[in-house]
Amino acid sequence: MVSKSKKLFDQAKKIIPSGVNSPVRFFKPYPFFVKKSQGSSIWDEDGKRYIDYCNGYGALLLGHTRKEIISAVSSQLKRGTLYTVPTALEVELSKLIIKNFPSMGKVRLVNTGAEATMTAIRLARGFTKKKKxxxxxxxxxxxxxxxxxKAGSGSAHIGISVSEGGLKEASKNTLVVPYNDSQTLDRVLSKHRDVAGLIxxxxxxxMGLILPEKNFLSDVRKITKQHDxxxxxxxxxxxxxxxxGGAQKTFKIKPDITTLAKALGNGFTISAVGGRKEIMNKLAPGGNVYQASTFAGNPISVTAAISSIKTINKNKNKLYAKLERNCELLVDEIDDLATDYKISHQINSIASMFQIFFSSKPVTDYKTSKKADGKKFHKLFSSLLKNGVFIAPSQFETVFLSDAHTDTDITKTLGAYGLSLKAVKN
Ligand SMILES: Cc1ncc(COP(=O)(O)O)c(C=O)c1O
Structure with a gap:
């Protein structure tokens, strides 16, 4: 019998480019179509349940349909969905963000990750009056x-280094340096005087998950300060x-500008850009760096973000300890399973994220990640899916845990990894 997902994909292909609304959502032979989600799980149109480790590419830290958030948003829905004039909610959320990210003197709310980084880069250019x-x-x-x-995620997956339709003039002002290589960074900054900011x-x-090597981030901070x-x-x-408080708290680094999105709204569309006051004051209308958005600070997303942060702050000790414990458990057992099957592999992990690479060499940057065996990864992904576990369909993404994963989920997941690594071996 043809599945509902296949039928929907056949329709979608005719009216949506490649049948999907974001490239990494496509995988062979066709993606499953989702009917609903709850807690740690999503269900497809045919009623099959998957334990979700894609989790909105990291957004759903607290899990799907988290009750505190759904309840807060449901109340707000009755009071209005879009005002496009300021609200007390925005003041409350901004205070909460700054409390958790003290490197920010001021913060502006936007909608997506791209919008936040685009604003951050424009701000850096406006502040320094430099170009690159x-x-x-x-x-x-x-x-x-x-x-x-030379970006990661879907563009690395498809193999697009610079997109067609993107102007050379735009990318020629972007200098690209290898990750975990502070010496090259120092050399590049010594050569180029016209650098407005480093992101x-x-x-x-x-690129899968790649950790900063010891001292890399503190070196980046030192070098950027030296070069102003x-x-x-x-x-x-x-x-x-x-x-x-993000990676900046864990690694004790104070950046000048920070962008937030994903877990900020736990599944609702919201992002933020914040930083030193003298930089943030450059934003219009007070300053001449223009940025604007109809949906920025909409009360639905802002309510979701307030509820997310309050829930995180209230439960923080238990929450992060649980996420780390479950992540370590998965990583240790998957490592043992792959070793028992004599499969060359690397696993990188931190906090509630990990990724496996089928490679004999440590994965520390773009080049070493690209060398990992993508075909084996796809085999792993497909078999996990068959066995009821959904991870992001690309080697160049990350496995994300959520607070909603139960001990039973973890046990089932390990069972699925066992079967799937066996399939990779064969
Ligand atoms: C680190 C990082 N920055 C920015 C973005 C862009 O976010 P969005 O897809 O919401 O535009 C992403 C998306 O995955 C990301 O992972």
């Missing part, structure tokens, strides 16, 4: 020209996930 930006190989900051250069994922979560270049931490993934 530095990004790292494999870091992904959104689907727009100036950062879509980095403090933990690289878009604003440091932008793109914490779209790591904010509220690596800790309630």
């Amino acid at each position: 930006i530095i990004k790292f190989e494999g870091c992904y900051h959104g689907a727009y020209s100036s950062v879509l250069v 980095i994922e403090p933990v690289l979560a878009n 270049v604003p440091l932008i931490f793109d914490e779209v993934v790591t904010g509220f996930r690596v800790s309630e």
Whole structure:
């Protein structure tokens, strides 16, 4: 019998490019179509349940349909969905964000990760009156020209280094440096005087998962200070996930500008860009760096974010300890399983994220991640899916845990990894 997902995909292909509304959602032979989600799980149109480790690419730190958030948003829905004039809610949320991210003197709310990083880069350019930006190989900051250069995530998966339709003029002002290589960064900054800012994922979560090596982030901070270049931490993934204060709290680094999204709204569309007051004051209308958005600060997303942060702050000790314990448990057991099957592999992990690479060499940057065996990864993904576990369908993404995963979920997941690694071996 043809599945409902297959039938829907056949319809979708005719009216939606490639049948999906974001490239990594496609996988062979066709993606499953989702009917509903709850807690740790999603169900497809045919009624099959999957334990979800894609979790909105990291957004759903607290799990699907988290009761505190659904309840707060349900109440707000009755009071209105869009005002486009300021609210007390925005003041409350901004205070909460700054309390958790003390590197921010001021914060502006926007909608998506790309919008936040785009604003951060424009701010850095407006503040310094300089042109070039530095990004790292494999870091992904959104689907727009100036950062879509040797980017990770879907563009690495499909193999697009610079997108067609993107102007050379936009990408030629982007200097790209290898991740975990502070010497090259220092050399590049010594050569180029026209650098407006450096943007980095403090933990690289878009080439699989790549951790900053010891002292790398503190070196990046030191070097950018020496060269007087604003440091932008793109914490779209790591904010509220690596800790309630993001990677900057864990690694004790104070960036000049920070971007947040994903776990900020636990599944609702919201992001934020914040930083030193003298930089943030450049934003219009007080300053001449223009940024605007109809849906920014809408009361639904803002309510969701307030509820997310309050829930995180209230439960923070138990929450992060549980997430880390479950992550360690999965990583240790998967490592043992792959070793028992004599499969060459690496697993990188931090907090509630991990990824396996089928490679004999440590994965520390774009090049080493690209060398891992993608075909084996796809085999693993397909078998996990068959066995009721959904991870992101690309080697260049990350496995995300949520607070909703139960001990039973973890046991079932390990069973599925056992069967799937066996399939990879054969
Ligand atoms: C680190 C990082 N920055 C920015 C973005 C762009 O976010 P969005 O897809 O919401 O535009 C992403 C998306 O995955 C991301 O992982």
